[in-house]
Amino acid sequence: MIPANDILQRRDEIIEFVSNAIFDSALNRLIDFTRDFYPLLSSDAVKIKSSYSGIIKAELGGRLKFEEIQTGKAEIADRILKTLSLIPLNAQKPTDDSKIREIWKKVENGEEKNEALKKLKEIIGQMIKDNDAEDIQVRQAKKEILLKLAADLKLPNEVALKAEKITKKYTGSRFTLELDHLELRLGEITGLLGENATGKTTLFRILAGDLVPDSGILQYPLFAPRNKFFWPELKTKIAYVPQDLPVWLGSLEENLRFEAALHGIKDEDNQKAVAYIVQRLGLVAHLDKSWAELSGGYKLRFALAKALVWNAQLLIIDEPLAFLDVKTQLIVLNALKNLASSLRHPIAIIVSSQHLHEIEAVADQMLFMRNGRLEHLGRTSDWGKERTENVFEFSVPLAFAELSALLEGLPHFKLWNNGMSSFISTPLDISGQELLHFLATKQIPVSYFRDISRSVKTKFYEEHL
Template identity: 40%
Template sequence: MIFSASNIHKQYPRSKFELSVPQIELSEGAIVGVVGENGNGKTTLLNIIAGELAADGDLSYFGEPVGFDSDWTDIKTKIAFIPQRIPRWYGSLIQNLKLKAALDGIPPDDSDAYLDEILSFLGLMDYKHLKWTEISTGYRLRFELARMLIGKPNLLVLDEPLANLDINTQQKFLSDLKNILRDKSYSTAVILSSQQLHEIETVSDQMIFLRKGHSVFSGAVNDLETDHAQLVFEIQVELEDKKRLIDYLTENGLKYGTTGEYVQVSVDKSGSSNDFIAALIKENFTIKYYRNISKSTKRLFNQ
């Protein structure tokens, strides 16, 4: 087990915000996504896991419980933490990577080949001689990831890595992560937070949903459907039809919630997605967007 914690508790007396997570386990090769609305404790939780923030609870890194005499310098050499704001690099990108490699004890003769392997893996070979200011935000994140991977960390903690990335770069970054974990030379676990639910759920083995600092859900996304008695669909119709749709749902006794132009509808598990869409089409609704969020943490946002 790379990281495990039980009864994580953190309270900020002034804001009265309280984070409470009963259990987290990160095993080798696992990706865990942390989601929740802004200000619900995602960054706090990641900071605790990365060893930046002290909290109550029983934490254990790499099989060793954390105590008063724990050597955090040693623990942190095995943790790679990429915060929301990545500090600027000075000098050329390759110089920084070489410095990290040398500090991590990669022999000088092997350094070039080792770095080229990581850079090729992340598709960064063409940019290695550039400077920090000459690359985009997405590349900065990937270079930061490359730097973190040099020391082959056992635990990768990423706070909102997808923020500020376009959709293609997001997907590329997540596929990089998946590839890293498939590579047997990295015995790494990843925990990351994001607002990009669909993307993060696609790659994560487990999800943690935080609401007001409390862990509302923790487990595989598929468990969301089995844990709940109803299916949840998210739909968007033409704006002028929204009121008619709500009237329709009310008439049929269906539970619903709205977020902007989107309507989340709960239907009984005995029904199906196809039946529901067919019913709407029959009622002459023009469906602009539809998604089954029964197996997504998205359904938890409106509860």
């Protein structure tokens, strides 16, 4: 059974959104919540989201009075809370591997790892006790194998993609793509950053099966545990959203239904799958439009819907934020973060972008590409832990020489400018608060400030560090 605390935690998140009248987020999480824990109420959650969308549309169109809008939103809140109250604490039993994944996602340091391993041993012991009827020697052998898997963090079906020693070179070009090692895991988002024209799209096409590497090994343990696969069949299990989206012919809804049907989702299940993803990504109001009528942001969201309508477990997205406004960026990133971490339908996602800080906010691990060479930077939460200096980015209305003179009294290693912002590296004992205080004492007005000491952004300025 799913622990009651886990369900209560998810419920509390939704209730908090409702109490703060953040209904869009509350409904998106309710749709995810029912899908994960109590599928019988998934349709109800989708209907509530549809009703709310209708209220917002009428509000924007000026067709409702203020009192009617408030009444409608109050009814939405009541329906959300009522739906939550119908979900029992022992709603559904998740797969054992999903429970194991959740434990490992909480591992941050050695002490927590030991605690996680202890819990993992308990789960594995219970699995053996519940499921094995063989003699004691067979059971002991299985237990030892499972414990070794746990200790090595190599859990069955957790790795969706594994790449080793991949290279790709184009005839007549000096460019060479080089990748030593890459693993994409269920429930995690991997962010890929790098300068333009460094091979990010080439890498994605190789991972998606659209381009054959010159050398190296590609494995897809989730779909082909023994690494025996037929490419045309395997490609149907990989969702790839390229930067240049192909034109859709026919109605948008028909395209989504057809995509779901291609992956074996038919009849009533097909309708539910389309209704879920359309509501989840906020696309209902645009279903009757043609592809040509959509903005760039909505084209991307429909492309994501097409990739996710059939419960893809491996999603590759190339530069999804390139042409999106700030609001749409947040919608897309929040959706990816929540969908990737689903307990029942986790997804391994790799996404490239030049929007560094936005990707850092949702990514579990980071990659950096320069001149075709892929560098694994590790867990996002670990980046910068071993640094020897702090780095700050800021904007001030001063010439570089004037700023440099004013900062002479502040202990620092280097000051530089990229044409838009200024950067300064300081000893570890100089905090962002102290730097801002120093700038204030010098009466230097600051229009922008960010501590990038633990940001991958420092990779772009290694020559200064």
